[in-house]
């Protein structure tokens with residue numbers, strides 16, 4: 001129940017919206033972290049459009065419907081989620097707060113919200129899963145060219161009770177994030193890319209979509225020992241797991257990799273693809289037996305100029321035609337936006353940066369605040385639009401408004 005319904009004061013009078021949370025968080029982060037978290041690729045136009053795309057739609061509220069009992073919950077991986085909102089996987093939460101992903105997952109448990117853990121987390125997947133039995137956790141996977149490391153990670157996730165693997169498919173190469181490059185980002189000590197510490201002699205990471213000259217020189221020297229030639233002239237990285245040696249994988253493809261991944265994950269964990277942006281790829285996902293799709297452009301951090309996720313959503317929903325679930329992320333900052341994404345056919349949404357801002361602002365408490373703001377806004381939107389169950393939210397509740405203000409029904 002939202003605070004207004006209980007006649008209570010909100011938790012933090014200084015922070016009543018995600019926009020306010022972003023401002024508070026900006027003051028709690030150092031420049032390198034703020035730049036890394038907030039930036040998009042290139043000019044950042046896709047990052048911006050992910051949010052502004054929502055204003056092309058307006059809600060058609062229905063009235064006199066008795067909205068005194070509202071159920072915002074949905075079922076995901078056999079568990080009840082309090083709202084159709086999850087925490088999107090994002091790398092290195094310890095940059096925001098020393099408690100890192102452990103604080104985030106505790107907040108998720110408290111809020112009854114699913115969490116996606118990045119492979120590049122600063123807490124191990126076991127630490128995050130500890131005490132979370134039954135809670136919907138998924139592991140985001142960068143499938144390494146070096147299969148053995150990915151295989152081991154998948155086995156560990158299975159053992160720890162993760163429900164699904166989200167294979168990130170929009171990073172054949174890393175997008176160009178200019179502030180990251182300019183800042184010559186380094187994961188500060190003592191933090192580590194925790195999941196790979198045991199099988200890696202080092203895990204400090206310097207990143208950037210395109211590697212600066214000085215780094216390229218360093219890399220040239222290390223690659224002779226940190227990799228092997230695959231016989232087709234391609235270098236396969238094997239050394240310490242770092243951002244730009246291991247996260248991107250230009251060889252990923254539908255035929256070879258999805259069936260391999262399904263074999264590794266089956267039967268305990270589902271295989272989802274994260275980063276679908278077209279109907280064509282949604283069809284291929286269904287054909288290859290993927291369990292679900294996340295419509296995503298990586299929060300505008302990969303291909304700048306790509307379609308905003310809300311704009312891509314309808315064709316993907318149409319292509320999936322109810323055969324597999326379709327989730328969406330990117331630019332979601334308000335409960336009304338959650339409502340609009342669901343009305344356009346998404347089954348569930350994931351939220352990235354706002355959670356990091358919450359973590360930076362007040363650790364676990366800040367993530368709880370972030371999730372409560374979004375949940376309360378979503379619940380209120382449902383009531384004011386005249387819906388009492390999540391399944392009620394359909395395109396009947398939306399109109400599209402074009403640049404000249406012309407309104408059309410969907």
Ligand SMILES: Cc1cc2nc3c(=O)[nH]c(=O)nc-3n(C[C@H](O)[C@H](O)[C@H](O)COP(=O)(O)O)c2cc1C
Pocket residue numbers: 036037038050088089090091118119120140168274296297298299300301329330331332350351352353354
């Ligand atoms: C700082 C940061 C790190 C991220 N790290 C990952 C990652 O490790 N793996 C991944 O698949 N997506 C990653 N993402 C993308 C998110 O999962 C998600 O797609 C995106 O943040 C959604 O957009 P939003 O931030 O506007 O909500 C990252 C996003 C951010 C902002």
Ligand SMILES: CC(C)CC(=O)C(=O)O
Pocket residue numbers: 091120174243247298301
């Ligand atoms: C490349 C990763 C390690 C992190 C990521 O996906 C991101 O920064 O967007």
